[in-house]
Amino acid sequence: MTNDSTPNTPREWRKIGFIGTGHMGQALIQALVEGGRVSPAKIFATNRSPGKLKKVQELFGVTPLATNEELIDKCEIVIIAVKPQDLTSVIEPIASTFLPNQIVISLAAGFSLRSLQKLLPKVKALIRVMPNTPATIRKAVVGYCLGPEASAYGPMMEDLLSPMGLVVHAPEGELFEALTVGCGSGPGFIFELMQYWQEWIEEHGFEPEIARQMVVQTFLGAAQLAVRAEDTPLHDLQERVVSKKGVTAAGLQSMRELEIERALRYSFEKAVLRDQEISRGTAKD
Ligand SMILES: NC(=O)c1ccc[n+]([C@@H]2O[C@H](COP(=O)([O-])OP(=O)(O)OC[C@H]3O[C@@H](n4cnc5c(N)ncnc54)[C@H](OP(=O)(O)O)[C@@H]3O)[C@@H](O)[C@H]2O)c1
Numbered sequence: 001m002t003n004d005s006t007p008n009t010p011r012e013w014r015k016i017g018f019i020g021t022g023h024m025g026q027a028l029i030q031a032l033v034e035g036g037r038v039s040p041a042k043i044f045a046t047n048r049s050p051g052k053l054k055k056v057q058e059l060f061g062v063t064p065l066a067t068n069e070e071l072i073d074k075c076e077i078v079i080i081a082v083k084p085q086d087l088t089s090v091i092e093p094i095a096s097t098f099l100p101n102q103i104v105i106s107l108a109a110g111f112s113l114r115s116l117q118k119l120l121p122k123v124k125a126l127i128r129v130m131p132n133t134p135a136t137i138r139k140a141v142v143g144y145c146l147g148p149e150a151s152a153y154g155p156m157m158e159d160l161l162s163p164m165g166l167v168v169h170a171p172e173g174e175l176f177e178a179l180t181v182g183c184g185s186g187p188g189f190i191f192e193l194m195q196y197w198q199e200w201i202e203e204h205g206f207e208p209e210i211a212r213q214m215v216v217q218t219f220l221g222a223a224q225l226a227v228r229a230e231d232t233p234l235h236d237l238q239e240r241v242v243s244k245k246g247v248t249a250a251g252l253q254s255m256r257e258l259e260i261e262r263a264l265r266y267s268f269e270k271a272v273l274r275d276q277e278i279s280r281g282t283a284k285d
Pocket of ligand 1: 082184
């Protein structure tokens, strides 16, 4: 790593290293390169197995490195994109090679800034990022929170992450938990609902292929309507579908009687509890 001062604005970005080029590592590399934020020549990566590393080299022109030590030596910004359960074993052996002026960004769900600081006592600027899977098509909601010594890096993070989709700053705690569950896990919950929808349509006689398309287009159409009418409350958009004593009204009344909202809230809170358990290190398998 050079001795130049730590990058502060996107223009000053120098080298960015990815430890892990799985789903999220690849999504972020793709967004950075295709969004024109960083030249591929400034992106370096490692991965445990060689196949994915070769793929990001071929697809995005980033430079593969043989070891994590080499990557830390080269890069001012190090993005850790390994699974949370691997994070400690990946970082512990290389922790002493980090320099105090490096910026370390962790994507690991449930791994708090405090736990990161314990693992990386030498590093001052620690940042957490919470993407979701639509990052792969640059339609993510991606949240970030800044460690106490990283407060100056908000603009840099906004610029770094914006090619992935909507960027939201959320301090660690209740806000970051809500973002983790509502958006990080969100696509998982939405796909659960979409499967119920598809099954019900199929049960009424449609073939699976067209039933799938019908559901996807219904979700997409509703979401795009909401995007177009961004100043309109969601409730008002819903009202446009509902006529008094009509078909939709009957379905909605039943949804409310069955307390679908309560069931969803309960599920979200369960997910928050799990996130808290993982953060505290008290999670049972
Ligand atoms: N997927 C999501 O929806 C989502 C949402 C929010 C946050 N995240 C976070 O994003 C992070 C990455 O998740 P993911 O879904 O991208 O997981 P993933 O696809 O399993 O990617 C993790 C990558 O890390 C590599 N790796 C493991 N040990 C390594 C080491 N010592 N050195 C270099 N690379 C190593 C793995 O290599 P192999 O090729 O050997 O497996 C794998 O390619 C996680 O911390 C997760 O919490 C994911």
